Amino acid sequence: MRIARGLRPSELxxxxxxxxxxxxxxxxxxxxxxxxxxxxxxxxxxxxxxxxNAALNFDDREFAGGNSLVVDKRALYEARxxxxxxxxxxxxxxxxxxxxxxxxxPYIDQFARSFLMxxxxxxxxxxxxCYGCERSALGDSAEVVWDNGAGISLVKVGE
Amino acid sequence: xxxxxxxxxxMLNALMLGVGxxxxxxxxxxxxxxxxxxxxxxxxxxxxxxxxxxxxxxLVLGVPFSLATVILTxxxxxxxxxxxxxxxxxxxxxxxEERIRGLGVVAAVFGALVLVYLEALFRAGRLAGxxxxxxxxxxxxxxxxxxxxxxxxxxxxxxxxxxxxxxxVPALEASAFHFMGSADVVTLxxxxxxxxxxxxxxxxxxxxxxxxxxxxxxxxxxxLVAPRVVGRTLDPQADFLLDYLFALAALLTALWxxxxxxxxxxxxxxxLGAAMLTKRxxxxxxxxxxxxxxxxxxxDRRSAWPPIALAAVFGVAVSVPWRVWFSSQDLSGELPxxxxxxxxxxxxxxxxxxxxxxxxxxxxxxxxxxxxLVVAAVxxxxxxxxxxxxxxxxxxxxxxxxxxxxxxxxxxxxxxPFVQDEGVNPIVRLTASLVVVSGAxxxxxxxxxxxxxxxxxxxx
Numbered sequence: 090m091r092i093a094r095g096l097r098p099s100e101l102x103x104x105x106x107x108x109x110x111x112x113x114x115x116x117x118x119x120x121x122x123x124x125x126x127x128x129x130x131x132x133x134x135x136x137x138x139x140x141x142n143a144a145l146n147f148d149d150r151e152f153a154g155g156n157s158l159v160v161d162k163r164a165l166y167e168a169r170x171x172x173x174x175x176x177x178x179x180x181x182x183x184x185x186x187x188x189x190x191x192x193x194x195p196y197i198d199q200f201a202r203s204f205l206m207x208x209x210x211x212x213x214x215x216x217x218x219c220y221g222c223e224r225s226a227l228g229d230s231a232e233v234v235w236d237n238g239a240g241i242s243l244v245k246v247g248e
Numbered sequence: 249x250x251x252x253x254x255x256x257x258x259m260l261n262a263l264m265l266g267v268g269x270x271x272x273x274x275x276x277x278x279x280x281x282x283x284x285x286x287x288x289x290x291x292x293x294x295x296x297x298x299x300x301x302x303x304x305x306x307l308v309l310g311v312p313f314s315l316a317t318v319i320l321t322x323x324x325x326x327x328x329x330x331x332x333x334x335x336x337x338x339x340x341x342x343x344x345e346e347r348i349r350g351l352g353v354v355a356a357v358f359g360a361l362v363l364v365y366l367e368a369l370f371r372a373g374r375l376a377g378x379x380x381x382x383x384x385x386x387x388x389x390x391x392x393x394x395x396x397x398x399x400x401x402x403x404x405x406x407x408x409x410x411x412x413x414x415x416x417v418p419a420l421e422a423s424a425f426h427f428m429g430s431a432d433v434v435t436l437x438x439x440x441x442x443x444x445x446x447x448x449x450x451x452x453x454x455x456x457x458x459x460x461x462x463x464x465x466x467x468x469x470x471x472l473v474a475p476r477v478v479g480r481t482l483d484p485q486a487d488f489l490l491d492y493l494f495a496l497a498a499l500l501t502a503l504w505x506x507x508x509x510x511x512x513x514x515x516x517x518x519x520l521g522a523a524m525l526t527k528r529x530x531x532x533x534x535x536x537x538x539x540x541x542x543x544x545x546x547x548d549r550r551s552a553w554p555p556i557a558l559a560a561v562f563g564v565a566v567s568v569p570w571r572v573w574f575s576s577q578d579l580s581g582e583l584p585x586x587x588x589x590x591x592x593x594x595x596x597x598x599x600x601x602x603x604x605x606x607x608x609x610x611x612x613x614x615x616x617x618x619x620x621l622v623v624a625a626v627x628x629x630x631x632x633x634x635x636x637x638x639x640x641x642x643x644x645x646x647x648x649x650x651x652x653x654x655x656x657x658x659x660x661x662x663x664x665p666f667v668q669d670e671g672v673n674p675i676v677r678l679t680a681s682l683v684v685v686s687g688a689x690x691x692x693x694x695x696x697x698x699x700x701x702x703x704x705x706x707x708x
Contacts, residue, residue: 106700109632113463113698116624116690120466123616127473128361134478135368142375150434153377154384202408203389206431207396209403 155200158192165204167235167243168218174207177214186221186240217244253435256427261442263322268295270329276511289449297522298325301566303419304525308569312398315426358465373437373482380483385409387485391421392431411579414570416525417486440482447492451688459695471687476614486527487677491684493523494533499688501541505636517559521566534563536647544640584658591658600664601656609679618683625690628697637696641689652678
């Protein structure tokens with residue numbers, strides 16, 4: 090019996106090449122078995138991922154990671170619609186947001202930075218995305234352009 | 249996601265393939281269309297590396313970034329390759345003929361499995377949201393900044409996280425946005441599917457003529473189906489592209505050590521340069537490849553070390569302009585907060601760091617049993633009488649583990665033992681390089697073990 094071209098089973102116990110070949114066969118066997126088992130799992134998992142992604146709506150797909158910290162997607166969409174592309178904005182946060190997660194306050198600024206691009210963040214920007222902020226602190230000239238009634242608003246501050 | 253965006257991405261990747269084909273023609277030449285087809289994966293990845301390097305240099309030099317820039321850069325690289333071929337022809341020996349095997353049963357079956365896997369990966373990626381934290385926090389925003397503002401925007405590249413990370417991946421992502429027609433962060437995942445396909449095709453194309461099919465395909469499949477690879481390979485961030493570039497550099501260096509074909513080291517050098525411009529970890533990975541090559545070629549050091557040194561110098565040279573740029577902008581964050589000397593003030597972190605690296609690399613929930621198979625393959629290759637290849641692999645893995653340990657040890661803000669979320673602690677991402685390179689090196693090692701000292705490439 091030959092297990093490969095020119096190779097008899099008894100030769101697999103000869104030192105050193107036979108033993109090395111025996112080891113190779115064992116490695117291939119492990120890789121084959123594990124590879125096939127996990128191939129099935131991988132294709133299955135990828136299929137599930139594809140189904141889950143396809144079931145998402147456009148907003149969920151666009152926000153994705155932001156879903157863990159964005160409380161009301163409309164606020165960012167309104168900001169995109171109302172702030173001109175060459176405009177500037179600032180995100181002012183506070184504790185008064187209903188439904189905020191522990192990630193909201195520290196990271197909403199970071200998420201908005203990417204989502205609202207090419208609009209630039211600036212400390213003295215006329216547009217303010219107020220995420221639970223104290224609106225009275227924005228000054229008398231602050232005009233609420235949009236408000237979700239739960240602590241999030243888009244405010245224009247007079248120049 | 250639209251058909252228009254997918255067509256745009258296909259065009260960008262066709263451009264990168266064209267650039268790589270021209271570069272490979274300059275480095276190597278070929279004898280037949282079948283050879284070109286076999287090496288098309290390598291050509292594509294060379295195109296990715298070349299385009300990435302060129303676009304990064306252009307960004308640093310302040311060249312306005314637009315669709316026209318990307319197309320002209322691709323065209324320019326093709327012309328440069330054509331011109332380079334003339335001078336390279338003078339001293340380039342005839343390449344070893346890539347023996348084209350018929351498509352045997354093993355290759356056909358596993359090739360079909362790989363195609364099924366890649367199709368499933370495509371379906372999972374084409375409508376994926378931008379969920380990975382680093383991806384939405386800074387990799388993709390940097391790409392958007394390049395796309396919207398036509399360059400390394402001073403404000404965004406200062407304010408976004410990790411400002412010293414090189415911009416090769418954001419540049420390629422910004423190119424994808426231009427070709428898609430918008431900053432489509434959903435379809436962007438498909439670009440990373442192209443990278444994954446290119447890597448698989450490159451490894452298969454390089455190894456199929458050299459390695460028995462049963463030693464190549466099962467290990468390639470095993471790496472592809474490792475849970476962590478399945479879950480994260482399409483994230484639009486730099487980690488897996490870095491691993492692909494590093495793995496190809498290591499594979500080509502290993503082949504060069506055995507066959508001494510100049511095109512192999514030239515290609516490896518390009519991949520090393522691109523790796524260094526992909527992530528700061530690339531510097532560590534490139535240093536490991538170069539050091540392992542030096543050690544493995546110790547017996548031939550007079551003839552081998554100068555070209556290896558030249559490859560290393562080229563790799564470092566392409567990354568210098570970016571370092572000059574971020575230094576000139578007073579951007580920081582490249583080194584541990586406590587400085588390099590902080591390692592010696594925290595000696596108690598060394599052992600926990602090492603154990604964390606080892607336990608993560610051996611975690612079967614992430615990487616199956618790939619690392620134990622690497623150990624077995626190295627031992628078996630030594631037992632069979634091979635020396636150069638297993639020495640290269642052994643030194644590469646040891647230095648990689650030491651390097652990753654040093655990273656964890658020196659960044660004192662990282663908790664040890666590793667319990668943090670992997671978004672904070674990079675250990676899982678770093679160990680991926682150990683695993684991905686195994687898909688390329690283990691088949692070579694097992695082939696050396698199977699053939700023993702009779703293996704023609706081990707003759708030197």
